[in-house]
Amino acid sequence: MQITSQKIEEHLIQEQPFYLVQKNELIIAQAAYKNGIPLLLKGPTGSGKSRFMQFLAWKLQRPLITVSCHDDLSTSDLVGRYLIRGGETFWVDGPMTLAVRHGGICYLDEVVEARKDTTVVIHPLADDRRELAIEKRGELLTAPPEFMLAVSYNPGYQSVLKDMKQSTRQRFVALELGYPHADLETEIVAHESAVDNKLARLLVRIAAMTRGLKDAGLQEGASTRLLVHAGLLIKDGIEPREACRVTISQALTDDRELLNTLDEMVSSVL
Amino acid sequence: MKNSLAARLQKVIPVDWLNDWEKEEIFEQLAAYEPLVQQVVIEQLGILWPVNSSLCFDFLSHLPKGLACLSTEQLPAWVKGFLDVYEANGLRAAREYMADVEANFLCRIRGEKGLSLDEVIPRLLLYLRGLSGRRLELEKASSLSTDTNTVFLPRDISAGANKADNLYIYKLLSSFRWAEIERDIYCQQQTVPTVLEEFLRSFEDQPLAAACYHLLQTVHLAEFLRSYLPGLMRDGRALFRHLGQNAERAAAPDCQFTAVRQWLLCRCAEDPLPELSAETAAIIATAAADQSSHVDLLAATTDFYNIVHCQENLILPPPLLFQGELRPREARLTRLARRQEQKQQFIKALAAVLPTMAVAAPAEAEPPAKSAAPALTESGASLSPLRQAANKEAASEASLKEPRYICLDDEQLELPAELHLLARDIEDDLGAVPSFYIASASRMAGSRGQAPAGTLLPQEGPTLQGGLLYDEWDFRRRGFRKNWCRLIVKPVMATKGTFVSTTMAKYRGQILQLKRQFEMMRSQQRFIKRQQDGDDIDLDALTEAYADRRAGLVPSEKLFVRLQRDERDIAALFLVDMSSSTEGWVGTALKESLVLLSEALHSLGDRYAIYGFSGMRRSRSELFHIKDFTEPYGEEIKGRIAAISPMDYTRMGPPIRHCTRILKDIEARVKLLILLTDGKPEDYDDYKGEYAIEDSRHALLEAKAAGIHPFCISIDKEAQVYLGHLFGDINYTFIDDVKKLPLRVPEIYRTLTS
Known part of the structure; x- marks a missing residue:
């Protein structure tokens, strides 16, 4: 019986990802890493949670294994399973086992979407035991100091069915990543979409206006990611207002009245 | 005949x-x-x-x-x-x-071309609020102006050639009013030493001075908008050119006042600029410069006034289309009212977060408002200063990110977000949060622990007997008053009327849409894997079992996939405020939302119950039975919903506790308690203010502890400050426009449970 795994080296981030530090998140994350405490990232969609993880992994020079959680994600999807080839079985490590074995960073994106039974493996790994039991193989892995568990979720969705349990939450160092402030966001948009600073500032201005509409029926305001999309389309020659319409207004809502308002905002600024 | x-x-x-x-x-x-x-x-x-x-x-x-x-x-x-x-x-x-x-x-x-404000109010209002990030209001008026809280727009506009043009004009007018507030043309911020009204009164010809000031400010605002909202100003070029041509015809020769207007319109239309005298050109340069301060503009106004005043036979032209009227008096009054309101809100909200132990030492008379804020006040409490930033846009955002603290002697408390916002608004207005605000708050917080002779203290009385008795939380003693309230469950007699059928007709389209959306939630079909038996073989499981067997392990027997229609095991209880304050539109909207919700839930098949509450004094807290979990939705229930009418007061504690008890007995995976209310808890006796809020909050926390998800939907224009505290640990949403309620409630339910 031989063990084959994905190559861990593939998960090592070679080039420095572009990330501008908002406040003290990097220092805190590094301190958490040093002390073996897992990390919980909260924040609206498109505010840079995943990018921050990439940056952190690059900074720590550890491989980053990202799992996008969905409602059918089971324990064996995380830990691993036996497969058969030519009448022989062999074991394949799941992403979490892979990260534990090699001292990487395992990042569970949108963790509330995962099936509830995954807590069985998350809990012992997230407290001071730092253990991962591979039931099928009768193996108990203890995570090396280099290993880190990180999860993210968006507290904006107020669904009672998708709330994180206290017993899970209280194992993590929680970092809130909101939208960056105007200057920083301008720099990010300008860099990511390669538009000039002036245009980036206007896009950021539109986003700030949409974020002011949260009480008026908009679930969330335009994220930095949407601004980058708008910038990319504009750079490719799409008329600016049209680009914003398709990347920002239409992406945010289906409500006619809100769409009209968003379009008015766009046409005021651009 | x-x-x-x-x-x-x-x-x-x-x-x-x-x-x-x-x-x-x-x-x-x-x-x-x-x-x-x-x-x-x-x-x-x-x-x-x-x-x-x-x-x-x-x-x-x-x-x-x-x-x-x-x-x-x-x-x-x-x-x-x-x-x-x-x-x-x-x-x-x-x-x-x-x-x-x-x-x-x-x-x-x-004519078809005119556009009435009614048609565009929702759009403009959202636009203004998005632009300002504040809850500005919009109203119809005969003139165009703003008092810095409300923007007044004409009831219709027909200056444009078609509806789209007129809509643009509305937008332009609104944007200019916003710019007036944003750039503070009424000199309301602390940095300006002059009161605008006094400044204008110092001139011999006051209307002329006001017109000069307003024109220069308009030049300033137009420049600001050209850089801040370039799209808006670009779209308006044709309009500005048209206005310019009209103005040219009417212009008096050699009049510097009309020359500046002409210059402004050409500038906005991006046309060649007219020649100006050297003095006027210098004045305009000051007005147009972005970095010009209020002092610069006031000085420029004096210069401009002196030039214009010398001219003979000067007839002031009416203000430009987008210029509106200057209303310093209204702005000042609004500002004073807002300041007073913010003061009350701030003190109350701060008192709610200050710990009781951090009581201020001497409870002396309030120092006069004029005293500037020293770092430490007599209470030993102060607010950490706000970081200054050069650019206002960046500053306002950055300042919100940065946590702020209240320093209490040697302790630091972080300010919650809503207080943070309030403190920022007050600082915008007064320059700093006056120390006595904090002192008053800590005194108010202090009185909590000591319970001094005050009106807040509810009268003690004998324990009630009989009926359904509930405890009430007394935050001062940090304990319950045993069997303090008597709750009476009352039936509601169904009325035969047209209310339900009218509502159904009014929202016919939306009800259909809601039903469709809710039905989609019901028929959540999915394949579940790894079942003992099922419709098809689960290949993953089979492979795994085979592999397990080869590896010498006991293989699993769960090898099938089954199509499962998910049972939504949800029980929701709606608790509706029937206090007298819901009289009128609020009550109607509440009832309409219950009809829509019932229709939607009927198609979804979730179990739900509806109760109303009201009452007077602790001896008569009433819960009105409209629908319990077992009753089917039908004519009887519709009649009861129609019969809901405003009653007495809002004592929230006992009904919440009773509903918690009802929900406890229901078997469901998810239990929801949804509270629909229009305002603060308040009863005829001493159940008001902080006591009432703390008791309601505690009742909600008890519900949460019992495994129930409480959720509050509040319709109130001024509720934000205490809501944050009341429902801090509980989810809540806030609806400012009653008309939206009927459609919002089912939508909220849908997001809550999917």
Whole structure:
């Protein structure tokens, strides 16, 4: 019986990802890493949670294994399973086992979407035991100091069915990543979409206006990611207002009245 | 003649219902009209009588005025117009509508090109709020202005060639009003030493000074908007050019005032700029520069006034289309009112977060408002200063990110977000949060622990006996008052009326859509893997089992996939506020939302119950049974919903505790308690203020501890500050526009449970 795994080296981030530090998140994350405490990232969609993880992994020079959680994600999807080839079985490590074995960073994106039974493996790994039991193989892995568990979720969705349990939450160092402030966001948009600073500032201005509409029926305001999309389309020659319409207004809502308002905002600024 | 008239009238109005002099009056009035007019009027009376008889008399009394400017053919449209108003806003609004035929009716039908504010209010309001990040209001008015809280716009605009142009003009006017607030043309911020009104009063010709100041400010604002909202100003070039051409025709030669207006319009239209005298050019340069301060602009106003004042025969032209009116007095009054309101809110909210132990030492009289804020006040409490940033846009955002602290002697407390915002607004206004605000708050917080002689203390009384008794949380003693409230569950008698059918008709389209959305939630079909038996083989599981067997492990027997229709095991209880404050539109909207919700939930199949609550004093807290979990939705329930009416006060604690008890006995995976309320908890006795909020909060926390998810939907314009505290640990949402409630409630339910 031989063990084959994905190559861990593939998960090592070679080039420095572009990330501008908002406040003290990097220092805190590094301190958490040093002390073996897992990390919980909260924040609206498109505010840079995943990018921050990439940056952190690059900074720590550890491989980053990202799992996008969905409602059918089971324990064996995380830990691993036996497969058969030519009448022989062999074991394949799941992403979490892979990260534990090699001292990487395992990042569970949108963790509330995962099936509830995954807590069985998350809990012992997230407290001071730092253990991962591979039931099928009768193996108990203890995570090396280099290993880190990180999860993210968006507290904006107020669904009672998708709330994180206290017993899970209280194992993590929680970092809130909101939208960056105007200057920083301008720099990010300008860099990511390669538009000039002036245009980036206007896009950021539109986003700030949409974020002011949260009480008026908009679930969330335009994220930095949407601004980058708008910038990319504009750079490719799409008329600016049209680009914003398709990347920002239409992406945010289906409500006619809100769409009209968003379009008015766009046409005021651009 | 009279007889035939009477016979025709008899057909549409049961004349026996009228007394003699009423009949006489109607005959007299009708007899004076042409037969054709008579015919039309009688037809209209026939339409109006079944709706509302007093509307009929109002119609007759306004008829002479209406006929004076309307043709007979236009009468039916006019009647239809005020019927719409009556149905939307009641009799008084209909009377007002009738009274002003010119503004309300004629202007609108004169041409298709005009645009009324009513048509665009929702869009403009959201636009303004998005732009400002504040809860600005929008109102119809005869003139264009702002008092820095509300933007007043004309009721219709027909200057543009078509609707789109007129919409643009509305947007332009709103943006300029926002810029007036944003750039503080009324000199409200602490950095400006002068009171604008006093400054203007110092001139001999005050209207001229005001006009000069306003024109220079408009130049300043236009430059600001050109850089901040370039798209808006670019779209307006044609309009500005058109205005410029009109102004040129009317301009007096050598008048520097009109020259500046001309310059402004050319600048906005991006046309070649007219020549100006050297002095005026210098003044304009100051006004147009972005970094010019208020002091610079006031100085420039004085210079400009001196130039313009020397000119003979000066007739001030009316303000430009987008310029509106300068209203320093209104702005000042609004500012004072806002300051007072913010002060109260801030003190209250801060007191709620200050710990009781951090009591201020001496409770002396408040120091006068003028005293500037030293770092440490007599209470030992102060607010950490805000970081200064050069750019306002960046500053306001950055300052929100940065946590702020209240320093209490040697302890630091982080400010919650809503207080943070409030503190920022106060600082915008006064420069700093005055120390006595904090002192008052800590004194208020202090009185919590000590419970001094005060009106807040509820009277002690004997423990109640009999009925359903509930404890009440007393935050001062940090304990319950045992068996303090008696709750009476009352049945609601179904009424037979048109309320439900009217609501169903009103929201027909939306109900269909809601039903469709909710049905989609019901039929959540999915394949579940790894089942003992099922529709198909689960290949993953099979492979795994095979592999397990080869590896020498016991293989799993769960090898099938099964199509499962998910059972939504949810029980929701809606608790509706029936206090007297829900009288009128709020109550109607609440009832409408219950109808829509019931329709939607009926198609979804979730179990739900509806109860209303009200009451007076602790001995009579009433819970109205509208629908329990087992009753099916039908005519009876519809009748009960229609019968909901405003009662007494809002003692939230006991009903919440009772509903928690009901929900505890229900078997469901997810239990929801949804509270629909229009405001603060308050009862006739001492159940008010902080005591009431703390008890309601505690009752909600008890529900949460019992495994129930409480959720509050609040309709209130001024509720934000205490809501954060009341529902801090509980989810809540806040609806500022009652009209949106009926559709928002089912939507909230949907997001909550999917």
